[in-house]
Amino acid sequence: MKHSSSDFLIRESTSADEKEVAEVFASAFAPVRMIYRPTLETLSHQTKHPWEETRLVAVINEQIVATVQFDLHEEHLHVIGLAVRPEFQRKGIAGHLLNRICDHSASTGRHKVVIETIKETGNVPLFEKLGFQIVNEVIANWCISEIHDQLHFVTMERTVVV
Ligand SMILES: CC(C)(COP(=O)(O)OP(=O)(O)OC[C@H]1O[C@@H](n2cnc3c(N)ncnc32)[C@H](O)[C@@H]1OP(=O)(O)O)[C@@H](O)C(=O)NCCC(=O)NCCS
Numbered sequence: 001m002k003h004s005s006s007d008f009l010i011r012e013s014t015s016a017d018e019k020e021v022a023e024v025f026a027s028a029f030a031p032v033r034m035i036y037r038p039t040l041e042t043l044s045h046q047t048k049h050p051w052e053e054t055r056l057v058a059v060i061n062e063q064i065v066a067t068v069q070f071d072l073h074e075e076h077l078h079v080i081g082l083a084v085r086p087e088f089q090r091k092g093i094a095g096h097l098l099n100r101i102c103d104h105s106a107s108t109g110r111h112k113v114v115i116e117t118i119k120e121t122g123n124v125p126l127f128e129k130l131g132f133q134i135v136n137e138v139i140a141n142w143c144i145s146e147i148h149d150q151l152h153f154v155t156m157e158r159t160v161v162v
Pocket residue numbers: 028029032081082083084085088089090091092093094095096115116117118121123125126127129130
């Protein structure tokens with residue numbers, strides 16, 4: 001059954017959430033790791049970027065069930081690391097988190113929210129349902145897959161009314 005936004009709380013994450021957030025990531029991304037993972041070389045070159053980052057968490061009965069981060073750029077918000085615990089997926093929680101980010105984008109005068117995904121995860125139609133459109137697609141040669149010969153990195157945007 002779908003959750004309404006009154007069924008759970010969305011709040012900014014604190015340092016006390018770190019362990020639970022890591023568990024949400026591990027459980028959400030475990031099935032995805034068969035489909036793609038960054039090469040070791042990519043991981044070793046990852047640097048911390050200079051943009052301001054905010055992490056949100058969705059909480060039900062004091063348990064963190066989902067998390068997402070966003071960066072503030074000059075003209076858009078960039079969504080990263082969206083993850084929902086498997087047992088809480090398909091209940092509308094990602095949709096609520098992304099709506100919250102879109103509201104924040106509008107309130108800060110930014111009319112675009114950007115999310116990137118690997119096409120082979122099946123997430124593209126999911127984000128299309130949530131109002132995002134494909135704006136770019138390239139071969140993701142920085143990822144490897146146990147089941148696909150080639151992976152595609154897709155950039156999607158949702159326009160928000162400022
Ligand atoms: C992708 C993910 C965040 C979606 O979270 P979620 O809370 O299950 O998504 P929602 O319930 O808000 O679903 C959004 C829409 O997509 C649909 N949807 C969700 N999962 C789907 C699936 N596996 N297949 C088809 N449609 C799906 C929902 O029905 C909903 O559409 P609706 O509003 O018309 O009902 C979650 O599946 C996840 O954590 N996956 C693993 C990590 C990952 O891939 N993160 C994204 C990296 S970019």
